[in-house]
Amino acid sequence: MMSKEKPQNWFDQRVEAYVDGDLDSSERALFEARLQLDDSLRREVDQARLIQGALRDMPSLQCPSDVRKRVLEITGSRPVGFSWGWAGAACAVLVAAIAVGLMRTPAGPSEAELAQARADMETALAYLNRAGQMAGREAGQQWIESGIARPVSAGLRRPPEVEGDAI
Amino acid sequence: MKANTKLTATLTLVMTVLLCGILATPALADDRLKSQPGYVDFGDLTELGGAEPSVEISLGGAMLGFVSAAARDAEPELADALGKLRSIRISVFEIGPESMDEARVRADSVSRKLEADDWEPAVVVRSADTSVRMYMKTVGGKVAGMAVMMIEPGSDAVFMNIVGEIDPAQLGQVASQFGVDITDLN
Amino acid sequence: MGVMSLRFRRAIRQHQNRLFSLACNMLGSSAEAEDVVQDVLIKLWEHLPDLSADHVRPWLLRVTRNACVDLLRRRRYQQAFVAEAVNSGPRAVETTPMMELSNSELGSRLKQAIQDLDEPFRSLVILRELEDCSYKEIAEVLELSDQQVRVYLHRARRKLRHALGSNDDE
Numbered sequence: 001m002m003s004k005e006k007p008q009n010w011f012d013q014r015v016e017a018y019v020d021g022d023l024d025s026s027e028r029a030l031f032e033a034r035l036q037l038d039d040s041l042r043r044e045v046d047q048a049r050l051i052q053g054a055l056r057d058m059p060s061l062q063c064p065s066d067v068r069k070r071v072l073e074i075t076g077s078r079p080v081g082f083s084w085g086w087a088g089a090a091c092a093v094l095v096a097a098i099a100v101g102l103m104r105t106p107a108g109p110s111e112a113e114l115a116q117a118r119a120d121m122e123t124a125l126a127y128l129n130r131a132g133q134m135a136g137r138e139a140g141q142q143w144i145e146s147g148i149a150r151p152v153s154a155g156l157r158r159p160p161e162v163e164g165d166a167i
Numbered sequence: 168m169k170a171n172t173k174l175t176a177t178l179t180l181v182m183t184v185l186l187c188g189i190l191a192t193p194a195l196a197d198d199r200l201k202s203q204p205g206y207v208d209f210g211d212l213t214e215l216g217g218a219e220p221s222v223e224i225s226l227g228g229a230m231l232g233f234v235s236a237a238a239r240d241a242e243p244e245l246a247d248a249l250g251k252l253r254s255i256r257i258s259v260f261e262i263g264p265e266s267m268d269e270a271r272v273r274a275d276s277v278s279r280k281l282e283a284d285d286w287e288p289a290v291v292v293r294s295a296d297t298s299v300r301m302y303m304k305t306v307g308g309k310v311a312g313m314a315v316m317m318i319e320p321g322s323d324a325v326f327m328n329i330v331g332e333i334d335p336a337q338l339g340q341v342a343s344q345f346g347v348d349i350t351d352l353n
Numbered sequence: 354m355g356v357m358s359l360r361f362r363r364a365i366r367q368h369q370n371r372l373f374s375l376a377c378n379m380l381g382s383s384a385e386a387e388d389v390v391q392d393v394l395i396k397l398w399e400h401l402p403d404l405s406a407d408h409v410r411p412w413l414l415r416v417t418r419n420a421c422v423d424l425l426r427r428r429r430y431q432q433a434f435v436a437e438a439v440n441s442g443p444r445a446v447e448t449t450p451m452m453e454l455s456n457s458e459l460g461s462r463l464k465q466a467i468q469d470l471d472e473p474f475r476s477l478v479i480l481r482e483l484e485d486c487s488y489k490e491i492a493e494v495l496e497l498s499d500q501q502v503r504v505y506l507h508r509a510r511r512k513l514r515h516a517l518g519s520n521d522d523e
Contacts, residue, residue, distance in 0.1 A: 015514070016507035048514055054459045055482035063373035067387050067394070068365050074391075075361065075398040109233055112405045116360050117234050119406065120224040121249065122345045124257045127222075127325050129342040131317045135290040135299040219366065223359050 006030065011041050019048045200227065200254050205304045205312015205330040209277055212258040212326060216266025221323075222259035228331070231255065248341045252331035260324045270324040274300065274316040277326075281314060303335070310335055361401055364409050365394055371484055372417045378479045379421035381468045389420045414486065415494045418476050425472075459517075466516040473497070474509035481506055 011034055017023050018031050035042055109117065200206055212220065226234075235249040262270055278300060282288070286302040297319045304312040313335075315327040329338070372393060376386035393416050397409070404412055467478055473495050480486040480494060481502075488502045497505065 013511065014507075016510040020507070022503060022507070044514065047517070048510065050459070051463065051510060051513055051517065052482070054463055055478070056485075058460060058463070058483055060370060060483075061374040061377050061383075063369040063390060064383075064387060067373070067391050068369060071365060071391055071394040071398075072362070074395055109230060110402050113230075113360075113402065114233055114237060116406060117226055117230045118237070120226055120359075121231070121234055121255065123222060124224050124226070124255045124327065124329075125338075125342040126345040127257055127259065127317075127327060128315060128329075128338070129345060131299050131301065131315045131325065131327075132339060132342065134297055134317060134319070135292050135301065221366075223362065225359055 006034075011038070012044065015041075015044050015048045019045060019052060200330065203253055203312070203330050204306050205310075205328075205333075206254070207277065207281065207312065207314045207328040209258070209326045209328070210273070215260040215273065215324060216262060216269050218260055218262075218266070220258040221261045222257065224255065224257045226255045228253040231331075244337065245341050245344075248334065248337045252329060252333070254328070254330040256329075257325065257327040259326075261322070262318070262324045263321065266324075267318070267320055270318050271298075273326075274298070274318060274324075277314070277316060278302075286312075286314065303333075309333075313338075361398055364397060364401070364413075368410060368413050369394070372413055375414065375417050375479060375484055376421055378464075378467065378483055379418065379475065380424060381464070385424060389417060389424065393417045393420060411490055411493045414480065414484075414490070418480070418494055422472055422476070462517060463513065466513050469516060470509060470512055473505060474512060477502065477506045478509045478513065482510075 011031060014023060014027065014031055018028065023031060035045065108114075201208070212223075214220075231249050231252050231254070235246045238249070239246040260266070260270070278288075278291075281302045284304075286304050288300065289303050290299055290301040292299045298317070300314075300316045302314040303310050304314075310333040311331070313327075313329040313333055315325065315329075317323070317325040317327075369390065372390045373386055376389040377383050380386055380389070393413060396416060397404075397413060400412070401409075467475060470478065476495060477491065480491045481488075486494070488499050491497070491502045491506075492499050495502070
């Protein structure tokens with residue numbers, strides 16, 4: 001397929017795809033051949049790159065802190081998952097549940113809640129591990145080895161580097 | 168009409184009682200936790216040096232029980248370690264040089280309170296780079312609570328409290344499995 | 354404080370700036386963007402128990418984008434389009450060639466050109482170029498195929514290029 005067979009707008013429609021590297025090899029070859037000959041197409045490519053760069057250089061915006069405060073104020077007075085529209089229906093379901101004795105069995109967390117709790121637990125323990133490691137690094141190798149494993153009652157003593165009770 | 172009014176009044180009463188019950192449950196659980204010997208009151212941790220916590224976690228006994236149960240088959244040691252815990256709370260603040268002093272003052276204040284309440288300092292380390300304090304509360308020969316405060320200049324200030332029956336060796340071993348890069352957690 | 358409440362606070366912290374930026378760029382109005390983000394976050398509170406951790410961000414982006422589109426549609430109906438702080442620059446046709454513009458001039462003309470794009474082109478440019486969302490994420494938000502996202506995005510950027518004066522055949 002020869003470049004000259006393509007109308008001008010065929011190339012114009014592919015400028016952005018070319019800049020993004022999204023043209024397949026045959027279209028790319030065709031496009032690049034035309035670029036060698038066509039000053040105006042070269043200018044369009046340069047401008048497309050300029051726009052691309054300018055878009056990506058646009059500063060990201062900070063959400064005013066008032067928004068968070070307002071949201072927490074509003075949601076703070078409602079139980080999680082609460083919406084007025086569903087409140088009536090939820091109450092009716094609750095009453096029905098009591099009536100059939102379902103309330104005797106406590107409900108477990110949803111899958112999402114459980115996954116979040118697991119992730120939170122891992123995060124917390126990672127920090128605990130980090131504290132153990134840092135204490136070890138600062139105070140001596142025996143703290144790494146024992147970590148937090150030595151019970152207080154077994155006489156965990158402050159390492160020699162410790163300066164008083166308070167840091 | 169009268170019957171309708173009566174029905175409405177009854178339903179309103181039922182709903183009020185139910186809602187009171189629902190709303191009161193977290194508050195009661197909160198009170199129960201605070202009465203535990205291993206509980207630590209770190210004071211107001213909603214901000215430090217004007218910044219909100221970058222990590223804020225509070226897992227209660229019920230949720231830890233569910234996590235423990237879910238881990239029972241694949242990770243029995245983790246399940247055991249979590250099984251007797253009543254709560255894990257942690258607040259982490261990203262701190263710069265300007266908030267170092269405030270973090271230290273906060274940690275000093277909590278340390279004084281803990282020592283006054285017979286918490287035993289397990290690790291108290293100070294160096295130019297970092298400070299780590301771990302306290303444990305023992306009741307009847309068993310560890311009932313752990314408090315960890317860690318300050319890394321230019322990085323994080325960490326305040327952590329674990330409440331419940333703790334086997335430090337087991338918990339340490341389990342924690343080492345989660346020794347991921349903390350910087351990825353935020 | 355319960356797990357869900359903490360999860361909610363964390364989600365706000367994590368996503369509020371991106372949502373605000375998205376809404377601001379969509380609407381061209383920081384005041385309206387604040388309202389949209391507030392409403393979206395309140396909706397998140399209602400839906401969070403049903404959302405797994407992986408789905409929170411795409412859900413937020415989709416709801417924010419849809420809220421902005423609704424607002425824009427209402428604006429059009431009311432014929433009360435008011436350009437506000439973000440895009441308060443002059444809308445007169447610029448005659449300076451694009452290559453000679455300073456970065457800030459180009460930035461301000463770009464903002465206006467984005468405002469003038471129709472949907473879904475405006476959302477595509479904002480999500481991809483300004484908010485750095487993946488094609489997959491954009492496809493989910495806009496309910497398009499990955500291929501459509503790619504093609505429409507090229508088209509959207511071409512519209513911007515033409516709007517900025519280098520070509521007028523579109």
